[in-house]
Amino acid sequence: MKRERGFTLMEVVVTMAVFGLFLIIIVILTAEMRQNEQRYPINYMAHPEVVAVMARLRKDIVDTKYYPMSFQGYSQSNKTLLLYTLKQTGFGETVVYDFRTAGEVHRKAFNATQLSSDWVARGVPDFEVGAFSLSTGQDAVRITAKDAQNQLAIDQIFLPRAHD
Amino acid sequence: MSKERGFSLVEVLVGLLILTIVITTTIVMFTERHRRLRQANETILAYQALSNEVEIWRRIDFAQLDGQPPTFQSDTSILQPLKPFNAAVKVDTPRADIKNVTFTVRWNKGQREAHLSILRADTGGKGLW
Numbered sequence: 001m002k003r004e005r006g007f008t009l010m011e012v013v014v015t016m017a018v019f020g021l022f023l024i025i026i027v028i029l030t031a032e033m034r035q036n037e038q039r040y041p042i043n044y045m046a047h048p049e050v051v052a053v054m055a056r057l058r059k060d061i062v063d064t065k066y067y068p069m070s071f072q073g074y075s076q077s078n079k080t081l082l083l084y085t086l087k088q089t090g091f092g093e094t095v096v097y098d099f100r101t102a103g104e105v106h107r108k109a110f111n112a113t114q115l116s117s118d119w120v121a122r123g124v125p126d127f128e129v130g131a132f133s134l135s136t137g138q139d140a141v142r143i144t145a146k147d148a149q150n151q152l153a154i155d156q157i158f159l160p161r162a163h164d
Numbered sequence: 165m166s167k168e169r170g171f172s173l174v175e176v177l178v179g180l181l182i183l184t185i186v187i188t189t190t191i192v193m194f195t196e197r198h199r200r201l202r203q204a205n206e207t208i209l210a211y212q213a214l215s216n217e218v219e220i221w222r223r224i225d226f227a228q229l230d231g232q233p234p235t236f237q238s239d240t241s242i243l244q245p246l247k248p249f250n251a252a253v254k255v256d257t258p259r260a261d262i263k264n265v266t267f268t269v270r271w272n273k274g275q276r277e278a279h280l281s282i283l284r285a286d287t288g289g290k291g292l293w
Contacts, residue, residue, distance in 0.1 A: 025191060033198055040205045040245050135237070136223050155242040157216040159223060 041153035042125075044145060049121045053105050054143070054156065056119070060085045060095050060107075061141050061158035068094060072110065081129045081141065099127045125153065132157050203276070205245075210269045210278035212242050213251065217267050218282055221253070226286045229255050229263050236267070246271040261286040 007015075044050045063086040067076060074080050074096045081097040093116065098106040105127065107119040125145040132142040138159060145154040171179075216238040224232060236251040243249050249271040256264040268279040 022187065029191070029194060029198075036198070036202055040202065041209075043205045043208055045208045046204075132238075134220055134223055136225075138223060140219060152241050152244065155212055155216065155239070157219045157238060159219045 038149070041149070041151035042147040044125055044147075044153050047123070049124050050154070053121045053124055053127070054154070056107060057097065057141075057143060058156075058158050060097075062161050063087075064160040065092060067139070071096065072113065074098070078128050078130065097129070099129065102126055127154070134159070206271065206276065207278060209242055209246060210271070211280070213238070213240050213269060214267050214278060214280040216242075217251075217253070218280060221265050221267070222282055222284070226263065226284055229265065229284060230257070243269065243271075250274075 045054075060083055064083045065086065066084050068082045068084055069076055071082050071094050074082055076082055079098070079100045081099075083095045083097075084092055085095050086092055094110040096106075096108045096110070098108065103123060103126070105121040105124055107117075107121075108115060109117040125147065127143055127145045130142040130144060132140040134140060140157045140159040143154065143156045143158065144152060147153045213236065217236050220237050221229075221232075232253070232255070234253045234255075236253065240249075240251060243251070246269070249269055252268050252270075254266045254268070256266070258264060263284045264281055265284060266279055266281040268277060270277045
């Protein structure tokens with residue numbers, strides 16, 4: 001008696017054709033996904049730490065009365081931001097945002113010259129501080145951050161509200 | 165005696181049908197998730213540009229709102245991935261002392277749109293909402 005074992009050529013061909021079809025679909029989908037990944041910057045706003053940094057910055061800048069040029073060894077630069085901002089009590093405090101450490105944001109608040117709070121956010125992109133002058137003459141703060149592919153991912157302008 | 169082994173045609177067809185449903189569903193889910201993530205990314209970028217523009221327009225004197233060019237005054241570099249896009253500003257005056265300023269960003273051949281509006285009131289002062 002002749003005993004057949006294994007697959008016929010037809011079975012192997014059909015299986016490979018079906019497998020090849022799925023492979024093509026997956027390759028097309030992943031290629032499109034990669035293309036989009038390269039086109040769009042990282043959505044940092046989906047990261048809670050980044051949102052927390054932006055929220056604190058917004059609050060502090062909106063309540064800012066003026067920007068001190070230097071304070072306690074810090075000076076205004078594209079990696080440090082100095083603000084004299086109002087607290088909920090109505091009294092002011094000097095706030096320093098220090099973006100010099102890669103992946104970290106340090107917010108130090110000073111009551112007169114005494115450090116009153118020190119807050120650190122980690123796992124955040126490298127922020128940069130820039131000035132943005134409005135046509136009205138007011139000075140806004142522009143916060144930007146780029147992703148690893150050097151694409152602009154965060155670009156926010158914050159403007160102090162009118163205090164007088 | 166003939167002893168048949170293997171699957172019948174019906175069994176194979178049912179198996180293929182189930183496999184097709186599973187694979188099709190997976191592919192649809194994959195592409196839909198991908199599409200929504202892309203749209204979320206686009207929306208985040210658009211709203212950053214919109215909020216930047218609001219910061220500028222909320223400080224323009226009430227009397228000068230109508231005389232402004234109907235385009236964005238802020239840097240729109242953040243919208244680079246949405247190119248070609250259209251950014252426009254529209255000022256409506258429902259009442260003499262009220263103006264509605266609407267900022268709109270359109271992209272993807274006008275199929276996608278994000279807009280933000282602010283209401284400006286003539287308070288008589290300067291630099292106020």
